[in-house]
Amino acid sequence: KAGVTQTPRYLIKTRGQQVTLSCSPISGHRSVSWYQQTPGQGLQFLFEYFSETQRNKGNFPGRFSGRQFSNSRSEMNVSTLELGDSALYLCASSFNRGTTDTQYFGPGTRLTVL
């Protein structure tokens, strides 16, 4: 079974731009969660989508948004990029809700904001 895939793997943007990251979960998984990893803040939860609905959201500004499609693929969007948005963005999928089910992580997208 193919693992979680994320595209693109690397991205360079400038301040003020917006970016969209994509995550394809393991086949059959219905939940996709997004995380941000920075050296200063560690790994932080962004949000979880399950059956096309956002179920949970971490403490991030409204510039961070996402959606999930009927095939469970998910996209994350960051608008008006700031230097502090430079980070590794990970997504993870699980069959059931990510709260109590094992999550499988993708390789991540490394975003650099100049």
Next chain:
Amino acid sequence: ILNVEQSPQSLHVQEGDSTNFTCSFPSSNFYALHWYRWETAKSPEALFVMTLNGDEKKKGRISATLNTKEGYSYLYIKGSQPEDSATYLCALWDNYGQNFVFGPGTRLSVLP
């Protein structure tokens, strides 16, 4: 804000040693606890999902216990191997299942 702590911050052990780490959390804010292993240049790997007080889980040489009443979980590695070198993270879902907070991690180095 939910606070999850891990100790020690880093650990160096010899191959063959057994070791353990601690994850501490507010006992009043518990829904589920996840343990992950994160090796350098790889993605985090889920180890355990723990939901019940007294839970004990085992995966090969790694095991974990959970005490929700006192707010801690232990992760044990028996007979450490160099391939166990990684950062071990715990993460807590709060009692509303709404907020998921990661601890800072314990960085383990196993010396051959």
